[in-house]
Amino acid sequence: MAAGLPTAMDRPHFIGIGGAGMSGIAKILAQRGAKVAGSDAKESATAEALRALGATVHIGHAAEHLADDATCVVVSSAIRADNPELARAAELGIPVVHRSDALASLMEGLRPLAVAGTHGKTTTTSMLAVSLSELGLAPSYAIGGDLDAPGSNALHGDGEIFVAEADESDRSFHKYAPEVAIVLNVELDHHANYASMDEIYESFETFAGRIVPGGTLVISADHEGARELTSRVSGGPRVVTYGEAEDADVRIVSIVPHGLKSEVTVLLDGEELTFTVSVPGRHYAGNAVAALAAGVALGVPAAELAEALGAYTGVKRRLQLKGEAAGVQVIDSYAHHPTEMTADLEAMRAGASGRILVVFQPHLFSRTQELGREMGQALSLADASIVLDIYPAREDPIPGVTSELIVDAARAAGAEVTPVHDKADAPAVVAGMAGPGDLVLTMGAGDVTDLGPRILDRLQSK
Structure with missing residues (x-):
């Protein structure tokens, strides 16, 4: 099932189009047939990758870069109010759309899987994108980092699943309505936007509350902040916990390192399942188990997904x-x-x-x-x-x-x-x-x- 272009997104202009999050949305829109344009502070391989898809990318920010026929201007929280293209949009009466709203519109009509947490979002989103693609499910995805080549952080797929990295830094993940959501961990970060752990918990509670009726929250049983969040969202969505804790629903039985790989065994629905994680470290093994639990919640067979997760070999940086x-x-x-x-x-x-x-x-x-x-x-x-x-x-x-x-x-x-x-x-x-x-x-x-x-x-x- 393929999604079409969201309303008013057929001629978008992106301010900061080369950024990890912005470029992914621009890429998907271009692949869906939009006339994409934008600007960025400096030349980059990402800008070139967007041009190869037919996008117009200007270097530097100037009012004249914004075409009069643009249907919207897409911004992130990093764009300052005095940006000349933003000022020009106000003069022309062109709607300004936050990056998170643009991403949310891309998910409409699909089965969204949103990956949140203070750490590990990009890796876990990438693991899902690679493994679901490996299984022929043709997901769409938007990731905060490149898988291999510049511009490989996003793709419009013909399948019904949309995997997205959900950013808590500016509360923009409140815009999404996922069928399945992952919360990897909850810690205090982004101090310019959050003054306390209570504010962090409230923000993640709001995110969990956006899960659609009948949906699933996959959340760590090992991290203190995640366990606290689990206690706060009881009575909400179906909750599936994962980790090494004895009470985890998807329990990690063992993680055995083999050089830069790990062999991971989990207990899932009463049966042990062993698979390879092709990147080093216990935290990456945990990310893979979160991806496994989320995929199973979407109806992907566990054994097939576990094997496909071994195809993930890392993401840039x-x-x-x-x-x-x-x-x-x-x-x-x-x-x-x-x-x-x-x-x-x-x-x-x-x-x-x-x-x-x-x-x-x-x-x-x-x-x-x-x-x-x-x-x-x-x-x-x-x-x-x-x-x-x-x-x-x-x-x-x-x-x-x-x-x-x-x-x-x-x-x-x-x-x-x-x-x-x-x-x-x-x-x-x-x-x-x-x-x-x-x-x-x-x-x-x-x-x-x-x-x-x-x-x-x-x-x-x-």
Whole structure:
């Protein structure tokens, strides 16, 4: 069952079209036949991928980029009110649509499966997209990261299932009405939008309350925040818990690592089922079990889905191997919250034979202000770390908040850490530290990912 174009979305203009969430929606609309246009701050492979689908992509933001015949302007929460294209839309009377509303409209008439949680959303959404595609179910999907090539974060499929990453950061996941929803974990993050855990719980309760009648909430039985949320939504949708806890409905019996893979055994409906997860780490095994439980809730046979999950081999920036030079592997990690940092470092430690060296770039001043100490403690799991200046993204600086907060906390935890204020100096510094058998992890949600190839080049020239 294929869905058509939503009303008023046949000539959309995206401000920030190259972003992970925005580009996915633009791609699906283009594949459905819309005349897509938009702008982005800089040229990128994602912009090129959109152009290959027939989209018009302008570089830079200017009022003249917005065509007079645009039927709507799509924005994310990161777009500032003084954006010239936004001002032009107001002059022309063109409706402004939030990214979440645009995504919600794409799901209409389909069977939505929304993946939420403080960590692991992109990986779990990707696992479902890959495995359901492997089974020939032709799902549509919108993911917060690329599966392989630029622009592979979304697809319009001919099947009836739509898998979407559901972002809690700005409460935009309240717009969706899923048949099945996953909540992987619930922790305090996005401090510019949430002042307390109570606000986080309220937001996730609202999301769970959006599940359609007869739908299912798949939620972790292992994470404290998820268990608290489960107690708060009792009497609502059908709840299926998963995890290593004894009382989990889909219980993880064992996770046996085999190099960069794991063999996972679960107890489902009274029967044991064993399958392979082709990415390292217990947290990724848990994500795969969440995907399994959600797919089963949609009616996909468990054994077939379990086997298909083994086809997932990772997503860009989620422990992605960038290459090897001079006996040193360079791996890229999107981890930017202490829980994510800890999970990825523990996963790497389990499979590493040499030292683990981290190049960490803090993401957002507000997050560093609230969680800088915990970030420093997470870095103590590495053998040595380089800490870069804070990547501001959409935020203005906060007086007194710098990456030194993390450096000080890491040193207090006994970590070997070196602050590097000019990112261009990092490849030389890390190349001087690394030796054969070591593993270098570039870590953070900003542009630290650009350093991987440069580090490899520097190692090659040693």
